[in-house]
Amino acid sequence: MSEDIIYPVREDLAGLQPYGAPQLEVPIRLNVNENPYAPSQAIIDDIASSVAQAAATLNRYPDRDFPQLRASLADYLATESHVRVSPENIWAANGSNEVMTQILQAFGGPGRTVVSFAPTYSMYHEYARDTNTRWVQGQRDPDFHLDIAAVEETLRRERPSVLLLASPNNPTGTALPVDDQKRILDIAATTGPQINGRATSTIVVIDEAYGEFRRAGVPSALELLDTHPHLVVSRTMSKAFAMAGLRLGYMAAARAIIDAIMLVRLPYHLSDVTQATALAALRHSAELLGYVDSLREERDCLVSWLRENGFDAIDSDSNFVLFGQFADRDAIFHALLTHGVLIRVVGPNGWLRVSVGTPQETDAFKQALKEVTA
Template identity: 50%
Template structure:
């Protein structure tokens, strides 16, 4: 890979991409994969059959382009979200990363600025670079939480055109209060800033944790992005979506590639949405294991961050790399997210979580 990057330097690459490394987590063949926040429960047999049937039917028409407006899918996503969201408020693409990229293509670009609050999702600066959007940061405090006043001040002083708010936040798992979203929206009024609330892990939130979808009415600059990769166990299908004012979808139509959602993707997503209750039943089981991880790590003297996601970030490690390697040797792959003294683990099945916890105890 290093030789490839050196060869790349001989090409006339855009200046803001020089020296960057592509996004990616280690892909290692081990028995227990708990490093990229996948849904380890897999697709239930009932839903698998429905997806196979839908894809088989769609395959009969692959000689034709798919529905460019993915009309059925937008309707199904709107019904799933509820809360008064209508089909014309919904947009979808190949994973939430493509949704975010299209937002930056439409509202970012040269001469415009995006702001993020690290530690947060590491794709935000990469998406900014790819669209030639300046990216600035305002760090979180030691608890990884954000206060409304702080966010408002940073949004206002940066003059940001795009604001990334991740809730629950990746990699920390912390959720935002709606007051933070409201404060960011008001602070961005002068710059007409687009406020993106990335809710990729929203379905794993504790009961009572609010969604920014409730704030959409009357806020045409607010976007709430979601994904079917996590709670719906469809990471391999690549389907992300957003809810916003209808004019946001109109803006994204200007930058999307023609027929960007394949007939196969649409068929798989529609089939899954008709069985959402079955798929979301596993979410509750995952939340049980997540809370178990938090409790047991604290009992070991570590510092797990409170999590509303399907993963747990934990600190208090004198040598995270030694622990990471030791777990890998035990057949468990977790994630080093680059925060000193910390590692992140996905909440797996009960048996996977047990192996992780027992292996970690031995290492400590």
């Protein structure tokens, strides 16, 4: 009987495979841009104690607006980026994935368009698909930077409700210069969809998932929030914070944007356990981010090493490096895997991406790469 059942799956989902990087048990895992340094025992103990306290009231729903967490995130941003954002202008969710989905639920949907420029984060297209938002993808220059004239032409032609731009960009690692951000924001002020005969603004989302890894002198888009009310800056605790397993992403934006997000959020979407863990991690932000400087140094040394050994490597403001170019990148990927090194096949054809690990992990990657390309 079950063989006769036909399920009414959405037609645009039929035959698709779910997103996911390979999850393989190998000695060296450098494929999903994690911070390779686990939290200390003191942090583990504080998290465990905080979760135990939360467990005592798990019979009650969590605070759906989580003001304490929003205030702590605002304090962190003031320290990290030297920009004071009101807690009312902060919103958090289960990873930056849910933040992005909520943005498109509020501002996208049927009859609306979201734009981005490839190569960029492969999940952006899926956020659009999952919210029934039309997806338009432009192209970056051969050096992976944005052509502002092409961005303007695309925005004026498509009139999107949302523009997604990662800075640093994934998988290239390139940061979007602040002057380019300003020019794009100025253009986007009047390129949104027409409503009642009037042009609206395109919501510009600057995705700073890897923002803490940016090089000295590279500012955060948070500095532009006060003067550009159609800007959203997205962050995460998964990368520099070494909290990928926590699943906590957040955004800073104008209150009107936050109010729209609250219309579409699921009730009580952040559990008490998630809130307690995030608050404990934020109390130890200085220690958790203590390896960021060494990871930056390791990244820059890796770029230099790759170039010295005959590979192309892109200057990076993130904790990963895009390198190549290979006639058969899949063959290189599988050859590295036989040496116990897992990296990522992603981005333009011919290129591979490797996360920055510990010095020992990076050395293992270098040795394996030399052997498989000898």
